[in-house]
Amino acid sequence: MIGLQHFLILAAVLFCIGLYGALTRRNAIVILISIELMLNAVNILMVAFSRYVTPAALTGQVFAIFIMVVAAAEVAVGLAIIISIYRNRETLDVHKIDLMKW
C-alpha cells in the first residue's frame, strides 16, 4: 500500500541529491540543474500533501503551479546571466568567477 510517507521520503531523497549536486559541482549550469531538482522535489511534496491531507481543496497543487512559474523565470534569468559571464570570461567554473570574492 503506497501512502503519503512513500512520496515524502522520495521527495526528501531527490532534495538531498539536488543539494549535494548544488554544493559540489563546479559548472554553473550544473548547479542550476541541481537547483531545478530541488524545486521538483518540493513540487512532489506539495502535490502529495494536497492529495492525501486535503484532497478536495487542491491548494497544494495551486502552490505547485506557482513554484513552476517561478522556476521557469529563474532558469531564464540564470541562463542569461551564465551566457553573459561566459562571453566575458570564457569559463563556467565557479572557482574562476571570483571577481567579488576576497
Add this chain to the structure above:
Amino acid sequence: MGVAIAFWILAAVAVIAALGVVVQKNVFRVALSLILCLVAVAGIFILLSADFLAAAQILVYVGAISVVIILAIMLTRQFANGSTANTLRFPALIVSVLLFGLLAFAVLKTDWPSSTAELPDNTTFALAQQIFGNTQKLSENSGFILPLEISAVLIMAVVIGAIVIAREK
C-alpha cells in the same frame, strides 16, 4: 497493487536519474538525466491524480526549460569534461546524508493527518475554481487572483531582463 508497482518503478527511475545528474562528468549527459528525472516526476504526479500538473510538468519542464538548458550548454561549449567536483565533496556528502536522515526521521515519526474525502475526477476545473475564485461572490472568495497577476508581471520582467542580459553589446 498496480499503483505500488508504478510507484516503485517511477521512484527508481527518478532517483537513478537524479544520481546521474550529480555524478556524471559530461554536461550534456547531465542535462539528459535531468530530462529523464523530470519525466519520472510527471509520472509521480499522475500517480497522485494531479493530471493538470503532470501535463504542465511535461510542457513547461520537459518541453521548455530543458530546451533552454541544452541551448545554453551548446552555446558555452564546455560539455566534454565540464562537470567536475570541487574540494567540498565529503563535507557536502555528510551534510546531505544528515539532512536526509533528519527529514526521514521527521517523516516516519510524525502521525500525518489523512483525509478520505472524494477526489475530483478531473482536477483542471477544480484548479481553475481555486485560482480564479468564485466569481459570483467576489467578496467572499477571490482565490489566487493577486498572485496570478503578479506572476504575469514577473514573466514579463523575466522576458525583458533575459533579453537585456544575454544580448551582445
